[in-house]
Amino acid sequence: MKTRHGERALGLSLTAVLACGVFGAGCRPRVLYDWGRYEESLQANYVAHDDAKAFSGLEATVTSTRLTGHRVPPGACAEYGFALYRRGNPQQAIEYFERESQLFPESKPLMDKLIAKVRGDGSPDGNRPAAEEPAQ
Amino acid sequence: MTPRWAVILLILAVVGCGPKKHYAVYFAHEPRSILVVPALNETTTVEAQAVYMTTVSRPLAERGFYVFPIFLTEALLRDLGLPEAGLVHQVPLERFRELFGADAVLFVTIKDWSNKYIVVQSSTVVKVSFVLKDTRSGAVLWETTQSAARNSGDGGGNPIAMLIAAAVTYAVNEMVDIDYRPLAQQANAQAFLTRGVGLPAGPYHPDFGKDRSRYPP
Numbered sequence A: 001m002k003t004r005h006g007e008r009a010l011g012l013s014l015t016a017v018l019a020c021g022v023f024g025a026g027c028r029p030r031v032l033y034d035w036g037r038y039e040e041s042l043q044a045n046y047v048a049h050d051d052a053k054a055f056s057g058l059e060a061t062v063t064s065t066r067l068t069g070h071r072v073p074p075g076a077c078a079e080y081g082f083a084l085y086r087r088g089n090p091q092q093a094i095e096y097f098e099r100e101s102q103l104f105p106e107s108k109p110l111m112d113k114l115i116a117k118v119r120g121d122g123s124p125d126g127n128r129p130a131a132e133e134p135a136q
Numbered sequence B: 001m002t003p004r005w006a007v008i009l010l011i012l013a014v015v016g017c018g019p020k021k022h023y024a025v026y027f028a029h030e031p032r033s034i035l036v037v038p039a040l041n042e043t044t045t046v047e048a049q050a051v052y053m054t055t056v057s058r059p060l061a062e063r064g065f066y067v068f069p070i071f072l073t074e075a076l077l078r079d080l081g082l083p084e085a086g087l088v089h090q091v092p093l094e095r096f097r098e099l100f101g102a103d104a105v106l107f108v109t110i111k112d113w114s115n116k117y118i119v120v121q122s123s124t125v126v127k128v129s130f131v132l133k134d135t136r137s138g139a140v141l142w143e144t145t146q147s148a149a150r151n152s153g154d155g156g157g158n159p160i161a162m163l164i165a166a167a168v169t170y171a172v173n174e175m176v177d178i179d180y181r182p183l184a185q186q187a188n189a190q191a192f193l194t195r196g197v198g199l200p201a202g203p204y205h206p207d208f209g210k211d212r213s214r215y216p217p
Helices: A001-029 A038-048 A051-068 A074-088 A090-103 A105-119 B003-015 B024-029 B048-053 B058-063 B070-079 B092-099 B159-175 B181-193
Strands: B033-037 B102-116 B120-132 B140-151
Touching: A038 A051, A038 A074, A038 B058, A038 B070, A051 A074, A074 A090, A074 A105, A105 B092, B003 B058, B003 B181, B024 B140, B033 B058, B033 B070, B048 B102, B048 B120, B048 B181, B058 B181, B070 B092, B102 B140, B120 B181, B140 B181
Parallel strands: B033 B102
Antiparallel strands: B102 B120, B120 B140
8 A cells, every 4th residue: 555655646746747848837836817706707707697796806906916025817807897887987987997997907998998988888798787886 | 666766756847848949029029017818718517617717816916917807808808899718819919909009819728627536536637828929919929738637546556545535536526516716726736837838027027038048038
């Protein structure tokens, strides 16, 4: 039994070494972004259709990255802005669309369009927001 | 053959046998941003598309590309009268540039998403094809098809152990949903990361512009 374990461990380490050799870049423990609960939130959107969970996952993702100093992944601020808009918070939605385009200039054309739509009282996806924010 | 050698050979096979790819067109249009449009589902498993879509942003972004927000993308496409992947995949490429400002569009087709029982083993398979197209020229920049499989009943070649494992797996499969995400993630990783045939590093990756020699012209 013991030798079998040893053999298996050796097999695993050999495999790891080989995998490092052939995949090269994949071997370095380098991660570009702090993903937080972004994928969990996508699963809530796509699979569970749980809006509240999707929202809290996005919120945690964009705020946790602020705390740890890691980079927020592409798309997270835009998705969060869209979720805020759908919850009737156009002002904050615009802030996050702006943040996405600052972090990733590639998104600027789309973010500018979304901001213009929100400002023009149109909706980014053609639907009216769920509720208007109470006047401050 | 011992299991160790089987694993090593499998890895070599995955890496060594892919058709040789050419990257001259890719590097001529080198994209910074990728729009992943809803995947086309060619299988009979309805939920495959939704589950797949949750797996693709992360590995592409970690490869260094700007990846457009996929849920927002889908909502905007729906707003434009494109509620289905079949329709989206027909849209002229330049439209994606006008609408999203995307450099390239990744079209994903789910070819297989199934769990099969063969004698005492069950085999779960995810097979996905990828085509990356340039939004300026419409040129195909890169394409591949990858599959990932997981076999149950791996009792190390012992027939009785295999039989027991298969019975246990069968019982488990009957009770809970099969989790296809790890296989979809594996297919993505094989597609994007395999050296020499995957995707060259994008602009947010430290290897951007330095890894050209790994990708044949």
